[in-house]
Amino acid sequence: xxxxxxxxxxxxxxxxxxxxxxxxxxxxxxxxxxxxxxxxxxxxxxxxxxxxxxxxxxxxxxxxxxxxxxxxxxxxxxxxxxxxxxxxxxxxxxxxxxxxxxxxxxxxxxxxxxxxxxxxxxxxxxxxxxxxxxxxxxxxxxxxxxxxxxxxxxxxxxxxxxxxxxxxxxxxxxxxxxxxxxxxxxxxxxxxxxxxxxxxxxxxxxxxxxxxxxxxxxxxxxxxxxxxxxxxxxxxxxxxxxxxxxxxxxxxxxxxxxxxxxxxxxxxxxxxxxxxxxxxxxxxxxxxxxxxxxxxxxxxxxxxxxxxxxxxxxxxxxxxxxxxxxxxxxxxxxxxxxxxxxxxxxxxxxxxxxxxxxxxxxxxxxxxxxxxxxxxxxxxxxxxxxxxxxxxxxxxxxxxxxxxxxxxxxxxxxxxxxxxxxxxxxxxxxxxxxxxxxxxxxxxxxxxxxxxxxx
Amino acid sequence: xxxxxxxxxxxxxxxxxxxxxxxxxxxxxxxxxxxxxxxxxxxxxxxxxxxxxxxxxxxxxxxxxxxxxxxxxxxxxxxxxxxxxxxxxxxxxxxxxxxxxxxxxxxxxxxxxxxxxxxxxxxxxxxxxxxxxxxxxxxxxxxxxxxxxxxxxxxxxxxxxxxxxxxxxxxxxxxxxxxxxxxxxxxxxxxxxxxxxxxxxxxxxxxxxxxxxxxxxxxxxxxxxxxxxxxxxxxxxxxxxxxxxxxxxxxxxxxxxxxxxxxxxx
Numbered sequence: 094x095x096x097x098x099x100x101x102x103x104x105x106x107x108x109x110x111x112x113x114x115x116x117x118x119x120x121x122x123x124x125x126x127x128x129x130x131x132x133x134x135x136x137x138x139x140x141x142x143x144x145x146x147x148x149x150x151x152x153x154x155x156x157x158x159x160x161x162x163x164x165x166x167x168x169x170x171x172x173x174x175x176x177x178x179x180x181x182x183x184x185x186x187x188x189x190x191x192x193x194x195x196x197x198x199x200x201x202x203x204x205x206x207x208x209x210x211x212x213x214x215x216x217x218x219x220x221x222x223x224x225x226x227x228x229x230x231x232x233x234x235x236x237x238x239x240x241x242x243x244x245x246x247x248x249x250x251x252x253x254x255x256x257x258x259x260x261x262x263x264x265x266x267x268x269x270x271x272x273x274x275x276x277x278x279x280x281x282x283x284x285x286x287x288x289x290x291x292x293x294x295x296x297x298x299x300x301x302x303x304x305x306x307x308x309x310x311x312x313x314x315x316x317x318x319x320x321x322x323x324x325x326x327x328x329x330x331x332x333x334x335x336x337x338x339x340x341x342x343x344x345x346x347x348x349x350x351x352x353x354x355x356x357x358x359x360x361x362x363x364x365x366x367x368x369x370x371x372x373x374x375x376x377x378x379x380x381x382x383x384x385x386x387x388x389x390x391x392x393x394x395x396x397x398x399x400x401x402x403x404x405x406x407x408x409x410x411x412x413x414x415x416x417x418x419x420x421x422x423x424x425x426x427x428x429x430x431x432x433x434x435x436x437x438x439x440x441x442x443x444x445x446x447x448x449x450x451x452x453x454x455x456x457x458x459x460x461x462x463x464x465x466x467x468x469x470x471x472x473x474x475x476x477x478x479x480x481x482x483x484x485x486x487x488x489x490x491x492x493x494x495x496x497x498x499x500x501x502x503x504x505x506x507x508x509x510x511x512x513x514x515x516x517x518x519x520x521x522x523x524x525x526x527x528x529x530x531x532x533x534x535x536x537x538x539x540x541x542x543x544x545x546x547x548x
Numbered sequence: 549x550x551x552x553x554x555x556x557x558x559x560x561x562x563x564x565x566x567x568x569x570x571x572x573x574x575x576x577x578x579x580x581x582x583x584x585x586x587x588x589x590x591x592x593x594x595x596x597x598x599x600x601x602x603x604x605x606x607x608x609x610x611x612x613x614x615x616x617x618x619x620x621x622x623x624x625x626x627x628x629x630x631x632x633x634x635x636x637x638x639x640x641x642x643x644x645x646x647x648x649x650x651x652x653x654x655x656x657x658x659x660x661x662x663x664x665x666x667x668x669x670x671x672x673x674x675x676x677x678x679x680x681x682x683x684x685x686x687x688x689x690x691x692x693x694x695x696x697x698x699x700x701x702x703x704x705x706x707x708x709x710x711x712x713x714x715x716x717x718x719x720x721x722x723x724x725x726x727x728x729x730x731x732x733x734x735x736x737x738x739x740x741x742x743x744x745x746x747x748x749x750x751x752x753x754x755x756x757x758x759x760x761x762x763x764x765x766x767x768x769x770x771x772x773x774x775x776x777x778x779x780x781x782x783x784x785x786x787x788x789x790x791x792x793x794x795x796x797x798x799x800x801x802x803x804x805x806x807x808x809x810x811x812x813x814x
Contacts, residue, residue: 127680283664290624290646290665294587297626298642301608305628305640348623355621355661362657 099163114141140477143175144484148445155438179481190470247486256526263387286354397520592647593690594675595683599728602761619649671784678727723754724780731760
């Protein structure tokens with residue numbers, strides 16, 4: 094009986110998550126596009142729903158809600174479904190939509206998308222070879238094979254995003270890095286931009302006028318190609334076409350300049366707005382937070398280095414360690430079991446919510462930046478794949494943040510993976526990503542003031 | 549120095565300084581007028597990916613654009629247009645088509661940079677994708693963005709973001725509506741799409757053309773589309789040069805300009 098009740102609860106929550114994913118897709122991602130293939134929306138919402146259900150199960154684990162057998166059953170079910178979606182459904186549809194966009198393969202779409210899927214599976218399988226992720230006692234068709242590979246990809250993604258986020262966050266929040274921009278700078282740049290546009294216009298008018306004259310004089314057919322054309326053009330070159338190609342080159346150079354000026358002006362406007370924002374109350378608050386974040390990020394980078402250099406993986410989670418410290422050093426006595434449950438619930442909940450929110454925001458920004466009306470379907474599916482892998486591996490890594498008694502179910506369900514490997518891998522990629530984004534931001538920051546000094 | 553010399557010197561000084569001041573301002577205005585004398589500027593607005601660059605290339609070069617890529621900032625092209633073609637008053641004008649890239653949802657820094665291009669506009673072409681309803685809906689916001697930044701003396705007063713049909717009726721800048729990707733609409737959906745665009749053109753009080761930017765035959769000479777296009781450009785030129793706008797400054801340079809051009813009796 095309780096199993097039935099538990100299943101009903103899980104089912105309703107899954108439907109809720111599905112609805113949320115559907116709404117997010119419609120309102121945020123596909124704001125400017127028309128949804129013509131509902132398959133894409135359904136697949137995205139299913140991936141989102143099952144990923145969120147996994148997090149929900151972790152929370153239930155900590156709270157002790159539902160009976161443990163039904164929890165275990167739902168874990169297994171959820172895992173199978175999400176692996177099915179991530180490995181079979183989404184890549185197949187990605188291949189299908191990519192192939193449909195190419196007009197050459199339009200007739201045999203299904204065939205070619207199956208070919209694409211088989212290549213994906215081949216590379217996916219090969220991914221497991223260089224990593225020591227499995228103990229040899231697992232068979233070839235066990236679920237651990239699939240999870241381990243999904244875990245590797247997801248952990249790499251997580252580490253890349255965290256590394257970049259850890260460096261970018263203080264850079265964005267703190268106003269120490271803001272360059273000083275005045276209104277006259279912006280006006281001067283805008284004037285230059287308009288002058289460049291005027292020059293482009295006058296040159297294009299000359300080209301149009303020359304072309305019209307050439308056309309009226311019947312010289313338009315002088316664009317000869319081929320061997321004889323080349324020889325002919327050497328002897329009888331009309332000055333009109335020579336002039337044209339010269340002016341055209343000047344126009345190309347001016348157009349490139351106008352693009353650069355436009356981007357610089359946008360940059361300056363954005364900096365000016367940030368300066369104005371930093372003078373408001375909200376801006377000051379975020380600036381203050383930025384200092385804290387920068388300390389936290391430096392600490393994280395330091396810890397990652399220590400972990401790699403001294404080859405250690407943390408054995409206890411922060412909650413138990415914090416409780417140990419308070420009990421042993423500060424002498425405060427309280428009910429360890431009760432408090433560890435609540436604190437870990439809050440901590441894990443915060444981690445889950447911020448990671449979901451952060452990922453959705455990043456995905457939306459990414460989607461706006463690179464999508465067009467042709468490729469929007471493909472990009473959304475790629476984002477769904479990334480999201481699914483990200484959430485699966487965050488469950489993997491979250492194991493470290495939970496006290497021992499709650500870790501068992503994750504270990505039981507996911508099988509005997511080498512969890513230590515994943516943490517080490519995360520630290521390495523996190524360090525690499527953080528250092529390279531520091532370098533990248535430093536170069537970008539240095540280059541920008543130099544550009545303005547040449548004005 | 550005696551009194552009378554003092555007096556004449558000061559009068560001469562006053563007269564010269566007055567003349568200098570008047571001439572300077574007049575010369576400034578004249579120089580500005582000369583700079584904008586022969587310019588006819590038409591904006592091409594619409595969402596990203598609807599086909600503005602292909603359209604502008606087709607209109608100006610009479611060729612299909614081979615490799616369309618993202619437009620960063622603004623790209624300009626020039627179309628040679630024969631005003632009142634076929635009549636004895638035929639004259640050649642160079643119409644500048646300013647293709648401003650971007651989307652309505654852009655950050656305010658991009659929007660304020662884009663606003664630089666919206667000065668002294670003589671006509672607006674609104675482009676939307678016939679296969680994407682959202683691009684047609686976004687045209688309202690595009691036109692508001694362009695018209696409220698316009699600095700012409702007869703600028704309309706815009707309420708914050710709400711669409712108001714009277715605004716577009718009072719608007720003196722000619723609009724043209726172009727729908728692209730016409731070939732990608734299947735036969736059975738064609739009627740619905742065409743009714744929708746008819747409503748749109750009524751709202752904007754503008755003519756509409758539906759075409760495919762990769763096929764020049766839609767704008768073949770003599771077709772109804774070509775006639776509508778030609779009429780639109782004629783209207784733009786008329787509004788620019790031949791309308792006596794009472795709020796514009798009438799200086800002696802202005803009157804001289806009207807004497808030089810042939811004035812059409814309608």
